[in-house]
Amino acid sequence: DVKVTQSSRYLVKRTGEKVFLECVQDMDHENMFWYRQDPGLGLRLIYFSYDVKMKEKGDIPEGYSVSREKKERFSLILESASTNQTSMYLCASRPQGLFSYEQYFGPGTRLTVT
């Protein structure tokens, strides 16, 4: 089975702190994604990566950056956390290929910024 893990289930940070959210997948998937999940808004794509050191902005990249130094690891960085970044963050991975459209999700990190 594909396994996508995230470094923390719950995280509490202070405004202005630099925050790192880590995601690791064990199935050698090329594509990895970071989503933000908020009630009434569904999932919104922050960034995605289709290869090591490659990244693309999603729908809401402002205030975030990402890093992908190794194929299995995709990090989301909040340079200076703000209260409006309090949310559930979901990581996902997907293999490359014409018919490889199924995403595999991690358990999520619920981030609270105070």
Add this chain to the structure above:
Amino acid sequence: AQTVTQSQPEMSVQEAETVTLSCTYDTSESDYYLFWYKQPPSRQMILVIRQEAYKQQNATENRFSVNFQKAAKSFSLKISDSQLGDAAMYFCASYTGNQFYFGTGTSLTVIP
């Protein structure tokens, strides 16, 4: 931009009964895929069922089936013989152009 709309924020169903969750989508693409994902409380999101747009036959996975109306851009999920374990948030999603688009979700409660 692609949009996926779930007009039912909350639904409830009696155990063993059938419930239908609605979803509409908007795309100008001819090649796309549609999905229903399930997110149980405090658990990982998992794929329930998928439908390729080029297929006319509705997808079925055990107690889960879809009603895919391509012309109407409608993609509803039917859950038959509902079980307590079906209680979750359900997200409708479309995939096109290497990107997924999600609806806002429907919270399903199963009443014993």
